[in-house]
Amino acid sequence: MKIMVTGAGGQLGQELVRLPREDVEWIGLDRSRLDVADGEQCRSAVAAIRPDAIIHTAAYTAVDRAESEPEEAYRVNALGTRHVAEAAEAVGAKLVCVSTDYVFDGQGTEPYKEEDAANPRTVYGRTKLEGERLALEACSRTFIARTSWVYGAHGANFVRTMLQLASQHSVLRVVDDQRGSPTYTYDLACFLTELAGTERYGVYHASNGGECTWYEFAKAIFEISGIDVRLIPCTTEEFPRPAPRPAYSVLGQRALLRNGFKELRHWRAALEDFLKPRK
Numbered sequence: 001m002k003i004m005v006t007g008a009g010g011q012l013g014q015e016l017v018r019l020p021r022e023d024v025e026w027i028g029l030d031r032s033r034l035d036v037a038d039g040e041q042c043r044s045a046v047a048a049i050r051p052d053a054i055i056h057t058a059a060y061t062a063v064d065r066a067e068s069e070p071e072e073a074y075r076v077n078a079l080g081t082r083h084v085a086e087a088a089e090a091v092g093a094k095l096v097c098v099s100t101d102y103v104f105d106g107q108g109t110e111p112y113k114e115e116d117a118a119n120p121r122t123v124y125g126r127t128k129l130e131g132e133r134l135a136l137e138a139c140s141r142t143f144i145a146r147t148s149w150v151y152g153a154h155g156a157n158f159v160r161t162m163l164q165l166a167s168q169h170s171v172l173r174v175v176d177d178q179r180g181s182p183t184y185t186y187d188l189a190c191f192l193t194e195l196a197g198t199e200r201y202g203v204y205h206a207s208n209g210g211e212c213t214w215y216e217f218a219k220a221i222f223e224i225s226g227i228d229v230r231l232i233p234c235t236t237e238e239f240p241r242p243a244p245r246p247a248y249s250v251l252g253q254r255a256l257l258r259n260g261f262k263e264l265r266h267w268r269a270a271l272e273d274f275l276k277p278r279k
């Protein structure tokens with residue numbers, strides 16, 4: 001199977017193209033090789049590569065900056081996704097579109113189901129939701145995979161930020177009133193690749209299992225790493241940001257189970273694997 005990856009320079013994209021899969025030929029295109037906001041570039045790249053599937057990870061991911069750059073976020077997350085979807089459809093390729101927990105309003109109290117009403121509260125969330133809609137409209141072989149709190153070996157993320165902060169400070173304050181599910185790029189990349197090998201199209205939630213607050217996540221990071229740092233729980237209000245953060249963004253994985261896939265493992269097991277790689 002030939003799989004093309006958009007946004008191959010990002011943290012998920014880099015993980016995907018490094019996955020050792022004998023049955024997969026990876027063609028990773030980073031932003032310098034494919035700007036998804038350019039429709040003609042998308043058409044010609046996909047027509048030349050003729051992939052069996054495209055895993056579309058490219059996105060405008062600067063959640064706070066998007067509030068002051070809504071046009072640019074729309075151009076990449078909505079129009080860019082439409083371009084990739086149209087190009088996929090033109091060559092009969094499948095499309096795996098990576099989306100986000102930010103399509104929900106974060107007011108829930110139990111894990112969001114795939115069919116729950118979306119109600120994004122940020123520019124980022126609205127443009128990603130529009131990307132989902134345009135992908136489903138333009139490509140008849142579309143999977144939408146929503147994920148959350150992504151971290152891994154490549155690029156900036158919460159785990160790396162915490163480890164770096166702990167090397168400079170002995171006390172850290174971390175938000176304890178937002179709940180979600182941390183997701184390891186390796187587990188997500190494995191699932192997206194498996195998905196691309198099927199024809200079970202539709203909307204999926206794909207986060208590691210279980211849930212925690214950022215404070216609990218940080219506590220686990222330092223416990224597993226054996227780092228002694230004093231953590232103080234604090235509230236979202238103490239860290240005002242331009243884009244409001246969802247208080248609750250746990251994604252239930254019903255579609256995954258319904259379609260015969262295995263749930264992604266618990267977030268803590270994935271974190272242990274990431275921080276203490278197998279010998």
Ligand SMILES: NC(=O)c1ccc[n+]([C@@H]2O[C@H](COP(=O)([O-])OP(=O)(O)OC[C@H]3O[C@@H](n4cnc5c(N)ncnc54)[C@H](OP(=O)(O)O)[C@@H]3O)[C@@H](O)[C@H]2O)c1
Nearest residue numbers: 007009010011012031035036058059061100147148149150
């Ligand atoms: N990170 C999370 O916590 C999280 C949570 C939920 C969902 N997601 C979704 O997961 C996917 C992967 O995210 P990630 O964490 O890997 O983000 P990332 O590290 O920011 O990667 C996104 C990549 O897309 C590239 N990009 C931006 N504009 C582009 C354009 N016009 N054309 C082509 N490439 C472009 C970026 O390049 P530059 O760096 O050059 O801008 C970057 O390499 C995204 O769809 C994101 O919305 C992420």
